[in-house]
């Protein structure tokens with residue numbers, strides 16, 4: 001619940017261009033959010049003297065705060081959220097600018113140049129989340145994060161980092177998520193996530209007796225790693241993973257999409273036993289070695305779309321739920337490399353090189369609900385989809401399909417969305433759709449259907465959207481279809497061969513029943529249409545009352561065409577006559593020459 005409050009000191013706040021809002025937070029209870037905009041140097045002292053109790057959030061936007069001191073926060077020591085957005089924000093390098101904010105838990109610095117030294121974050125001992133977005137950061141001074149002893153989430157996105165070693169991440173002992181999306185990183189290195197920690201003799205006390213080592217000044221340097229559970233390095237320029245992930249044993253989410261990776265080797269993923277989600281889409285991947293994902297007990301999501309892969313091995317991934325293989329070079333046989341397919345719920349194989357779909361190939365995909373096979377060259381058989389008992393959405397658009405086998409959808413009794421658009425289907429039999437009785441959306445647009453009868457749709461009692469645009473329909477049995485399919489409320493018939501008379505009657509009928517219909521997007525008023533849908537004119541004279549243009553004009557046009565035709569005939573006649581005479585004369589002359597020559 002959001003209440004708007006303007007309190008007594010509204011005058012001060014107004015001078016600062018600040019608004020106050022009273023809010024409720026689950027973690028912090030009721031309190032004030034203050035938003036200040038356009039603050040300049042003259043008003044800084046007013047910001048310093050702000051008097052609010054129970055403050056939770058401070059947002060400073062679009063302001064110029066040059067050479068400031070920590071005093072600007074001296075009266076809002078209890079805030080939990082601080083947003084600094086679109087600012088010029090400078091302070092002396094050795095200044096501890098946030099020193100009063102020891103309750104602060106979330107700090108976001110957005111579109112604001114920001115330079116961190118080892119003094120900057122001193123005092124923020126409760127900070128849990130730090131967002132640095134678009135700050136021109138290319139390197140962070142060692143020691144800068146040392147005082148952030150509670151930090152769990154670090155996001156440095158849309159900056160200019162080139163190398164992970166430029167971030168002193170090992171100082172963040174509690175860090176769980178590191179998000180470096182949209183920087184200029186170009187490679188990971190083996191020891192990127194290794195942190196050295198020193199253990200002295202005291203820590204090894206227990207072992208001393210057995211080992212008999214001189215305990216006085218024993219110092220050992222031990223490799224430890226960050227305890228990250230999420231790593232996001234998407235939208236960089238990374239070419240190799242360099243086995244760096246082997247030191248991140250607890251990672252459950254790994255996002256490296258939109259980089260320049262060419263290959264994932266078994267060694268790269270070997271240590272990631274807890275992995276749950278992997279995003280490797282939009283790279284240049286040609287090879288993912290065969291044991292990269294094998295046996296990952298917790299892996300649920302794999303997205304490797306938009307790469308150059310021809311094969312993949314997905315063996316023994318018992319919880320795999322969501323698999324995106326779209327935009328690669330896979331053949332249908334890739335399905336046989338998913339050895340435990342019964343957990344899959346979503347499978348995307350669009351834009352690959354699938355052709356013939358063998359019978360029973362989906363037999364063991366018993367939980368699959370969403371299947372996208374669009375933009376391939378599918379050839380279907382009667383039993384191509386058998387086994388897909390839970391399927392809710394099937395997309396086989398843009399596949400050059402000419403014939404639908406009679407009972408190809410028969411086992412898809414839970415199907416709700418069927419997309420057949422962009423094929424070459426001339427004929428759909430009522431047998432095709434007899435078992436898909438829960439179908440809600442049927443898209444057969446851009447095929448070559450010539451007619452659409454109620455008989456075909458008679459079992460689809462749940463149908464609410466029917467798209468048959470872009471076919472060759474001259475006739476639609478709309479009265480029966482609409483009367484007997486009570487839920488049908490959305491119909492697209494544009495770009496067919498329907499006559500204007502037919503369309504006129506049909507639209508009249510649709511309007512009466514409040515059925516919505518799709519009209520042409522960029523409408524050309526010169527073309528024949530009924531209610532915004534173009535149509536074919538069978539006999540001009542008969543249909544003239546339906547046309548948008550006026551009929552007198554059309555009669556004039558007809559007359560002038562007639563005159564033109566007569567003129568052309570006359571001209572052609574004259575020409576033929578002249579040519580005949582010319583030829584006669586030529587022959588005559590030729591005869592003359594022959595006489596002379598002889």
Ligand SMILES: *[C@@H]1O[C@H](CO)[C@@H](O)[C@H](O)[C@H]1NC(C)=O
Pocket residue numbers: 038039062
């Ligand atoms: C930011 O503030 C300046 C003046 O302080 C103003 O001209 C500008 O329109 C503001 N921009 C936005 C996006 O509020």
Ligand SMILES: *[C@@H]1O[C@H](CO)[C@@H](O)[C@H](O)[C@H]1NC(C)=O
Pocket residue numbers: 045046048049
């Ligand atoms: C603001 O507070 C400072 C002390 O921190 C004081 O010197 C100054 O006079 C105050 N200004 C206003 C406008 O209250």
Ligand SMILES: *[C@@H]1O[C@H](CO)[C@@H](O)[C@H](O)[C@H]1NC(C)=O
Pocket residue numbers: 067069092
């Ligand atoms: C910044 O402020 C400090 C006092 O807080 C002052 O000593 C220093 O001269 C100022 N620097 C600039 C560049 O204005």
Ligand SMILES: *[C@@H]1O[C@H](CO)[C@@H](O)[C@H](O)[C@H]1NC(C)=O
Pocket residue numbers: 092094
């Ligand atoms: C900060 O640095 C300036 C010189 O740049 C120095 O005069 C000042 O004493 C330093 N302050 C602190 C708190 O270290």
Ligand SMILES: *[C@@H]1O[C@H](CO)[C@@H](O)[C@H](O)[C@H]1NC(C)=O
Pocket residue numbers: 155157177179180181230231232253255
């Ligand atoms: C990383 O930051 C981007 C941009 O803010 C965000 O979209 C993405 O979800 C974040 N990743 C993680 C793992 O939090």
Ligand SMILES: *[C@@H]1O[C@H](CO)[C@@H](O)[C@H](O)[C@H]1NC(C)=O
Pocket residue numbers: 290310311312313333334335337
């Ligand atoms: C199936 O996986 C094996 C390796 O386990 C690989 O050699 C083969 O090419 C894969 N087949 C397909 C179609 O991906």
Ligand SMILES: *[C@@H]1O[C@H](CO)[C@@H](O)[C@H](O)[C@H]1NC(C)=O
Pocket residue numbers: 281303305306322323324346347348
């Ligand atoms: C891959 O497919 C999943 C659903 O299967 C979807 O959430 C994700 O956005 C897709 N990725 C791309 C790049 O299309």
Ligand SMILES: *[C@@H]1O[C@H](CO)[C@@H](O)[C@H](O)[C@H]1NC(C)=O
Pocket residue numbers: 305306326327348349350351370372
């Ligand atoms: C499948 O992937 C394609 C291309 O990456 C995408 O456009 C489409 O939305 C995805 N389909 C589903 C059902 O997520």
Ligand SMILES: *[C@@H]1O[C@H](CO)[C@@H](O)[C@H](O)[C@H]1NC(C)=O
Pocket residue numbers: 360361362363364
């Ligand atoms: C489906 O699983 C059964 C039993 O695990 C197996 O025998 C059969 O070959 C599988 N079918 C396909 C098409 O992979």
Ligand SMILES: *[C@@H]1O[C@H](CO)[C@@H](O)[C@H](O)[C@H]1NC(C)=O
Pocket residue numbers: 382405406407
């Ligand atoms: C598909 O099944 C139908 C009905 O069972 C049958 O008439 C037809 O011959 C089958 N088509 C093929 C290609 O097997």
Ligand SMILES: *[C@@H]1O[C@H](CO)[C@@H](O)[C@H](O)[C@H]1NC(C)=O
Pocket residue numbers: 410411412413434435
């Ligand atoms: C589908 O329809 C056929 C008749 O065409 C029927 O024999 C069959 O039991 C129905 N159900 C399934 C799951 O195939």
Ligand SMILES: *[C@@H]1O[C@H](CO)[C@@H](O)[C@H](O)[C@H]1NC(C)=O
Pocket residue numbers: 397421422443444445446465466467
């Ligand atoms: C049917 O498919 C066409 C082409 O893919 C698409 O433009 C249209 O939006 C779809 N219709 C519906 C109702 O989803």
